[in-house]
Amino acid sequence: MTLDNWLERYDEQDWKTQSEGTVRYALVGLGWWTTDVAIPAIEASSLCEVTTLVSSSKEKAERIAQTSDVETGITYDEFHDGVAADEYDVVYIATPNAYHLEYAETAARLGKGVLCEKPMEADVERAERMVDACDTADVPLMVAYRMQTEPAVRRARELVESGFIGDPVYVYGNNSQPLLEMIPDPDQWRLNPDLTGYGTSVMDLGIYSINTARFLLDRDPRSVQAQLYSEHEAFEGLDDERASFMLDFGDGIQMVSTASQNAQQDTMLRITGTEGQLELSPAFHGECQLHVKKGDLSVDVEHTELDEVDEMEYEFDYFADRLLGDAEIHPDGEHGLFDMTVVEAIHRSDETGERVEIETR
Amino acid sequence: MTLDNWLERYDEQDWKTQSEGTVRYALVGLGWWTTDVAIPAIEASSLCEVTTLVSSSKEKAERIAQTSDVETGITYDEFHDGVAADEYDVVYIATPNAYHLEYAETAARLGKGVLCEKPMEADVERAERMVDACDTADVPLMVAYRMQTEPAVRRARELVESGFIGDPVYVYGNNSQPLLEMIPDPDQWRLNPDLTGYGTSVMDLGIYSINTARFLLDRDPRSVQAQLYSEHEAFEGLDDERASFMLDFGDGIQMVSTASQNAQQDTMLRITGTEGQLELSPAFHGECQLHVKKGDLSVDVEHTELDEVDEMEYEFDYFADRLLGDAEIHPDGEHGLFDMTVVEAIHRSDETGERVEIETR
Numbered sequence: 001m002t003l004d005n006w007l008e009r010y011d012e013q014d015w016k017t018q019s020e021g022t023v024r025y026a027l028v029g030l031g032w033w034t035t036d037v038a039i040p041a042i043e044a045s046s047l048c049e050v051t052t053l054v055s056s057s058k059e060k061a062e063r064i065a066q067t068s069d070v071e072t073g074i075t076y077d078e079f080h081d082g083v084a085a086d087e088y089d090v091v092y093i094a095t096p097n098a099y100h101l102e103y104a105e106t107a108a109r110l111g112k113g114v115l116c117e118k119p120m121e122a123d124v125e126r127a128e129r130m131v132d133a134c135d136t137a138d139v140p141l142m143v144a145y146r147m148q149t150e151p152a153v154r155r156a157r158e159l160v161e162s163g164f165i166g167d168p169v170y171v172y173g174n175n176s177q178p179l180l181e182m183i184p185d186p187d188q189w190r191l192n193p194d195l196t197g198y199g200t201s202v203m204d205l206g207i208y209s210i211n212t213a214r215f216l217l218d219r220d221p222r223s224v225q226a227q228l229y230s231e232h233e234a235f236e237g238l239d240d241e242r243a244s245f246m247l248d249f250g251d252g253i254q255m256v257s258t259a260s261q262n263a264q265q266d267t268m269l270r271i272t273g274t275e276g277q278l279e280l281s282p283a284f285h286g287e288c289q290l291h292v293k294k295g296d297l298s299v300d301v302e303h304t305e306l307d308e309v310d311e312m313e314y315e316f317d318y319f320a321d322r323l324l325g326d327a328e329i330h331p332d333g334e335h336g337l338f339d340m341t342v343v344e345a346i347h348r349s350d351e352t353g354e355r356v357e358i359e360t361r
Numbered sequence: 362m363t364l365d366n367w368l369e370r371y372d373e374q375d376w377k378t379q380s381e382g383t384v385r386y387a388l389v390g391l392g393w394w395t396t397d398v399a400i401p402a403i404e405a406s407s408l409c410e411v412t413t414l415v416s417s418s419k420e421k422a423e424r425i426a427q428t429s430d431v432e433t434g435i436t437y438d439e440f441h442d443g444v445a446a447d448e449y450d451v452v453y454i455a456t457p458n459a460y461h462l463e464y465a466e467t468a469a470r471l472g473k474g475v476l477c478e479k480p481m482e483a484d485v486e487r488a489e490r491m492v493d494a495c496d497t498a499d500v501p502l503m504v505a506y507r508m509q510t511e512p513a514v515r516r517a518r519e520l521v522e523s524g525f526i527g528d529p530v531y532v533y534g535n536n537s538q539p540l541l542e543m544i545p546d547p548d549q550w551r552l553n554p555d556l557t558g559y560g561t562s563v564m565d566l567g568i569y570s571i572n573t574a575r576f577l578l579d580r581d582p583r584s585v586q587a588q589l590y591s592e593h594e595a596f597e598g599l600d601d602e603r604a605s606f607m608l609d610f611g612d613g614i615q616m617v618s619t620a621s622q623n624a625q626q627d628t629m630l631r632i633t634g635t636e637g638q639l640e641l642s643p644a645f646h647g648e649c650q651l652h653v654k655k656g657d658l659s660v661d662v663e664h665t666e667l668d669e670v671d672e673m674e675y676e677f678d679y680f681a682d683r684l685l686g687d688a689e690i691h692p693d694g695e696h697g698l699f700d701m702t703v704v705e706a707i708h709r710s711d712e713t714g715e716r717v718e719i720e721t722r
Contacts, residue, residue: 229613244615252590254605256617355714
């Protein structure tokens with residue numbers, strides 16, 4: 001393959017199997033992420049449509065529905081009661097972590113597919129209940145790992161799989177942001193242990209490094225070691241204002257990673273192999289740029305077009321594509337549940353100071 | 362301070378106190394490092410001179426002395442016998458790790474100062490004996506951490522100290538190289554457990570990340586966690602063909618790091634703080650470039666002049682400066698010994714799967 005060929009198909013949606021059909025989404029939780037990113041992404045998509053918005057207040061749901069040109073706005077209670085259920089096929093859940101399960105359970109009961117934001121829930125047990133609810137109702141469940149449809153990540157994964165970097169040796173990931181500068185409110189849900197679950201930095205940020213590494217390597221970690229630390233008063237009750245952790249992916253493939261909700265904004269993911277290195281920097285949040293080293297040569301791919309909206313457009317279309325073609329979903333409930341067990345193990349390793357094996361049910 | 366001022370003194374040798382005087386070096390071990398880097402560095406220095414070369418064979422020592430315009434070439438045995446001892450003031454030791462002690466002991470007995478390459482020795486006990494020998498003989502001992510006189514590292518350290526990045530949150534370091542491509546010989550000393558000591562990747566490469574982090578943070582790690590792995594037949598008897606490790610620097614300051622002698626060449630060191638980030642990339646081996654992020658702004662300092670020879674020139678001059686001014690040596694024997702205890706703890710942590718506290722004598 002020439003460089004020309006490779007660049008030409010750089011942001012090809014290689015997973016795409018369907019070109020016709022529409023999947024109608026109800027969006028649950030109307031924070032900035034839904035209004036500023038998810039709604040525009042679905043508008044730009046080719047297989048999706050928003051028909052229903054679900055929020056705490058009728059007024060808010062209807063107001064945002066009107067300004068966003070969406071048919072129906074309903075309350076959480078109405079959603080649970082099945083109001084307007086014939087207007088949507090699937091439910092996208094973007095509420096605080098600890099509320100994901102209840103909306104997924106209702107969606108399953110209503111026979112709707114579920115696209116649930118990561119992390120799946122506040123703890124492993126509740127994530128398991130979500131998987132079970134969707135299994136029992138036989139509705140599709142996908143966890144919204146948008147890095148898995150990000151072109152730079154998919155091209156990197158192909159390079160790893162083809163042996164371009166030789167044998168993978170180790171991975172490094174960082175995801176940090178100054179949360180209290182971005183949202184200057186100590187009472188926000190990401191700092192509330194009842195709503196976020198196991199801490200905040202690994203759940204909300206570290207999970208990008210963990211899941212993207214799993215996707216790039218096409219394998220799962222076997223054990224973790226971790227050290228967590230909190231000191232800022234806004235992180236009271238949370239053990240991971242900052243986090244460092246090490247994963248063992250088996251066959252000698254290692255990972256080290258850091259994450260913090262109270263640090264300089266930075267995202268980076270790099271895989272070093274015996275014969276090359278792939279670096280995504282920035283890695284997450286819609287600015288994914290691929291840097292490649294092999295021996296004495298290096299290549300930087302600066303992709304200036306895609307942003308978070310596009311990543312989400314691809315993700316919504318991916319879920320729609322799977323449903324329309326009745327195809328297998330890669331980041332499914334069991335896949336998302338595995339990350340929950342990793343995050344739980346990271347917190348336990350910090351408490352014990354020991355290596356913790358990942359055990360799945 | 363303006364940017365102009367800051368750049369103007371970027372590679373200032375701010376440690377310099379002496380402008381006159383000469384320290385005469387005997388160089389022990391005539392591998393490529395000594396001939397291609399150390400000798401040119403001393404020639405370029407302002408306070409140093411090479412007067413004596415010491416090698417296994419008289420022929421080699423005299424041949425290299427002649428081509429390098431050095432007065433005297435002697436054998437290891439002659440060195441131990443004190444031959445030509447009045448021709449040099451200090452001894453620079455660049456042999457395989459496990460031979461450092463014997464030359465340091467002889468130097469101490471002869472009343473000569475010692476500049477010993479890192480890591481100090483093959484194990485903690487032998488490093489302690491080196492410290493004790495130099496203490497007893499009352500001769501100065503410095504361990505050759507050239508990153509500590511590298512301008513980019515010194516400027517980064519000032520930025521950390523001044524609070525430029527807020528509170529340090531965590532550090533990441535990588536140092537990897539394809540050793541068997543660089544030196545295509547499985548019998549080289551870095552792959553011989555009897556000569557290298559505790560493994561090879563942490564001893565030879567990881568130590569750069571560890572020591573530079575200690576220097577930048579001006580503090581020492583308290584505990585380590587590690588996972589090591591070897592599979593290539595050339596690494597038989599060595600447990601760390603590749604290494605991942607985590608350090609706790611106290612007060613919540615964390616570090617994750619990787620090192621491998623069988624991976625794509627790459628060096629990087631970054632400190633993320635609550636308000637900024639400093640990245641050295643490349644970090645080691647004479648190509649040190651400083652990248653600074655603070656909030657939404659970033660600055661890249663591309664310093665095209667310095668290389669490994671210059672780093673070593675600064676280091677030789679630093680040691681000479683300390684001796685001529687009778688000033689305190691920063692990377693002294695106890696400082697180097699601490700790194701040996703860290704490396705030993707890393708290997709022990711991998712064996713036990715547990716966090717290991719750093720204990721110093």
